[in-house]
Amino acid sequence: MEALDRRIVQLLAGDGRMSYTDLGRSTGLSTSAVHQRVRRLEERGVIRGYRAVVDYEEARIPVTALISITPFDPAAPDDVPDRLRHIPAIDSCFSVAGEESYVLKVRVSGPGELEDLLAAVRAAANVTTRTTVVLSTPWEDRSPLSSAPEETAELAPTAADVTSTDRVP
Amino acid sequence: MEALDRRIVQLLAGDGRMSYTDLGRSTGLSTSAVHQRVRRLEERGVIRGYRAVVDYEEARIPVTALISITPFDPAAPDDVPDRLRHIPAIDSCFSVAGEESYVLKVRVSGPGELEDLLAAVRAAANVTTRTTVVLSTPWEDRSPLSSAPEETAELAPTAADVTSTDRVP
DNA sequence: CGTGAAAGTTAGAACTA
DNA sequence: TAGTTCTAACTTTCACG
Numbered sequence: 266m267e268a269l270d271r272r273i274v275q276l277l278a279g280d281g282r283m284s285y286t287d288l289g290r291s292t293g294l295s296t297s298a299v300h301q302r303v304r305r306l307e308e309r310g311v312i313r314g315y316r317a318v319v320d321y322e323e324a325r326i327p328v329t330a331l332i333s334i335t336p337f338d339p340a341a342p343d344d345v346p347d348r349l350r351h352i353p354a355i356d357s358c359f360s361v362a363g364e365e366s367y368v369l370k371v372r373v374s375g376p377g378e379l380e381d382l383l384a385a386v387r388a389a390a391n392v393t394t395r396t397t398v399v400l401s402t403p404w405e406d407r408s409p410l411s412s413a414p415e416e417t418a419e420l421a422p423t424a425a426d427v428t429s430t431d432r433v434p
Numbered sequence: 435m436e437a438l439d440r441r442i443v444q445l446l447a448g449d450g451r452m453s454y455t456d457l458g459r460s461t462g463l464s465t466s467a468v469h470q471r472v473r474r475l476e477e478r479g480v481i482r483g484y485r486a487v488v489d490y491e492e493a494r495i496p497v498t499a500l501i502s503i504t505p506f507d508p509a510a511p512d513d514v515p516d517r518l519r520h521i522p523a524i525d526s527c528f529s530v531a532g533e534e535s536y537v538l539k540v541r542v543s544g545p546g547e548l549e550d551l552l553a554a555v556r557a558a559a560n561v562t563t564r565t566t567v568v569l570s571t572p573w574e575d576r577s578p579l580s581s582a583p584e585e586t587a588e589l590a591p592t593a594a595d596v597t598s599t600d601r602v603p
Numbered sequence: 604c605g606t607g608a609a610a611g612t613t614a615g616a617a618c619t620a
Numbered sequence: 621t622a623g624t625t626c627t628a629a630c631t632t633t634c635a636c637g
Contacts (some may be wrong), residue, residue: 274488281450281484284612300613300621303526307557311492315487319443323480324577329539331530346572357574360502362567368500371577398531403515405526406575409483409495409541453631467604469632605637610629619624 269294271410273302273312278408281315318406329399330379334367334392341391348390354382365395368392440579442471443480447577450484454584484568487575495541498568503536503561506598510560523551534564 272292281292288299307310311353312402321327336343343365346358357370371387373379441461445452452460457468475481488494505512514536515527526539538555542548552563 271493274493276484276487277600278488279485285514285614286612295610295624297614297625301622302614304614308487309492313487313489316448316487316575316577317443317446317450318482318485319447320575321578324440324443324479324579329528331528350573351590353576354578356437356576356578357497358572359500359568359574360570360572362569368566368568382551387599397536397537400531401529403527405528406485407522407525408488408509409490409523409525410488441615454633455631464605465631470604487624607636608631608634610631610633614629615627617624617626620622 270302270311273299273409274306275410277303277312277315278410294379321372326374328373328379328393329402330371330373331399332369332371332383332386333365333395333397333399334369334386334390335365335395337391337393345390345392348387352382352385352389354378355386366392439471439475441481442468444579446472446481446484447579448560480554482505483522490541495545497541497542497548498571499540500566500568501538501540501552501555502534502564502566503538503555503559504534504564506562514559514561518555521551521554521558523547525557535561 269292273288274289277290285296285300285303286368288294288303289296292299294302303312321329324432334345336345341367346360349355349358349369354371354373355369356372359368360366361368361369372383373382379396379398381395386392438461440455445457445460454465454469454472457463458465458470461468463471472481476494491564495552503514505514511533515529518524518538518567523540523542524538525541528537528539530537540548542551548565548567550566555561555563
């Protein structure tokens with residue numbers, strides 16, 4: 266991805282409603298040139314959509330928790346995400362390396378709902394759970410694009426890249 | 435928060451660039467009535483902003499990890515978030531109940547950068563770390579406001595580069 | 604909360620390097 | 621292929637009923 270595209274993505278990650286006029290001003294391009302690039306970024310899937318950032322305390326869903334999941338029967342086929350997808354309180358689902366198989370981030374309105382949610386998760390996916398309640402959130406979903414590498418990294422992998430086995434773009 | 439406001443927040447959480455015209459159509463209000471409500475929601479802080487949803491694999495930041503943090507000196511004043519805030523790769527920071535004090539969600543371009551990041555975190559905040567690498571992300575940042583969840587287009591799983599280890603302290 | 608008009612934005616066609 | 625300029629259609633914004 267080119268520097269100009271990266272800049273556009275970074276700007277839209279920071280303010281998803283920025284107008285093409287302002288994007289053009291910030292990048293030195295014309296309005297339609299930016300528009301064209303944004304459309305290509307959307308088509309390529311680099312930009313997947315736009316969302317309002319909601320303050321869940323204000324929206325009266327004040328409890329966040331992280332739930333680590335271990336399948337009860339390690340021999341059974343692992344379709345945990347499919348079995349959990351219908352539960353709206355599950356904000357994110359990560360498949361992870363480690364003792365446990367998945368980590369869920371959930372949001373509920375209180376301890377009672379958390380209890381119900383845990384029961385629902387265990388029943389739906391036949392798993393055991395380990396729950397970590399979030400006490401406060403200093404920040405969340407900040408856009409980490411400024412740490413992105415330039416295109417040179419592809420041609421010259423570092424020692425650390427080589428020692429790990431799987432594909433690292 | 436009123437049902438109409440909740441509906442508006444829900445719609446904007448699903449599509450942050452929806453026009454006021456369409457919001458009005460979907461809620462049965464006029465354009466300006468919706469506009470007025472959205473502005474109030476923004477002022478009250480229920481809607482904190484808008485962001486583009488970025489596919490981090492496409493953007494060449496393909497590695498996600500969860501880092502649990504324990505302060506090295508329990509007697510020292512706890513200003514860990516302030517000490518970490520300047521590191522851009524840290525996407526989210528949660529203060530949590532449990533054995534550990536914080537959980538960070540980070541995004542990096544590869545194992546080498548993860549190694550550097552862990553060193554930076556330990557040095558900046560005087561903490562020990564326990565790292566869980568994310569292998570894939572069945573979904574992320576779904577909006578949990580809905581009782582009738584509009585499933586957004588399926589998120590592309592993020593393949594990461596991990597052999598079998600989970601603890602990288 | 605709705606109406607309507609001015610100001611601003613977007614989308615796309617035609618053109619250029 | 622990627623950029624610019626031009627223009628019609630649409631959206632946002634705001635004073636007023």
